[in-house]
Amino acid sequence: MSVKPQSASAPFAGPFALGTLAAADGPAFPALVDSEEQVLDLRTALDDPALTMRDLLERWPAVLPRLRALVADPGAVRRPLADFRVLAPVEPRQVFQSGANYRQHVIDLHVAHRAPDDERPEEERRAEAAEIMDRRAAEDLPYVFIGLPSAITGPYDDVTLPAWAKKPDWELELAVVIGRPAYQVSAEEALEYVAGYTIANDLTDRATVFRRDMPQIGTDWLRSKNAPGFTPLGPWIVPTESVTDTGDLRLTLKLNGEVMQDESTKDMIFDVARMVSYASQSTQLLPGDLVLTGSPAGNGMHWGRLLRDGDVMDASITGLGAQRTRCLAEES
Structure with a gap:
């Protein structure tokens, strides 16, 4: 099942975008x-x-000129988008996810999770956190972990909230789509390996992020982030040539019409090039793979309002279109 977008499509940058579609049957x-x-x-x-x-992405450098020619060809056979269902634009082999990559979001977390004996005023603690973020951007490395392709669903599909997920949350993210095999590439050359960009909503059950039985082993991303449908993706892959500045894209997520996240990628600690380069240092990125670049401030934990049955999320990123996702509680 799916909830229809507010229009057949949301605007995207450039003369064309790519998608994966299906007719009724x-x-x-x-x-x-x-x-x-x-x-x-x-x-x-x-x-x-x-x-x-x-x-298509396996052949990206060779096929891109043909796509440019096709969009300009008046004789090419076209049909209305409204005739089709929009699916997730790509089935990746690998999904690389990033945490703690938006400055204001991490500062908020730092302030919220103060030690019980820390009596300093909030202003002082925020200043300390800002200094840490600046130092991290200059000296440290991104935080990247692995997601599962099986969690991906379409941009307008319903998402089932599992009965065991007690604190399901949203995380709107800019997603990078790889267009060439990349291994140990530098930040200076990393964008040459990117085919385009799309929208991801990296849903997370906050109640299962940390293992309660063995807290010393840290985070449990398998359980908290990879339920079926927990990564609505798309609608489009917009080619890099149409996205002029990934350093200033607006991410906006509304819950039942109310704005929850509204931030620019200017607030990223590590930009797209550094994220792609870092992921490539340990493993080879393959065409069609995704690199999710982190989520800005405004998650449900910040608002004290988590996802529940019937909620509708509208998510958009400048030039990439928009997705609309309805949440349904799992039937017992």
């Missing part, structure tokens, strides 16, 4: 969507009946 297929919300089936346009989005 048909298979999923990779599509080019133009600014007039018209769709080209890339299986037909590129003469490859078995083509998937990941196949």
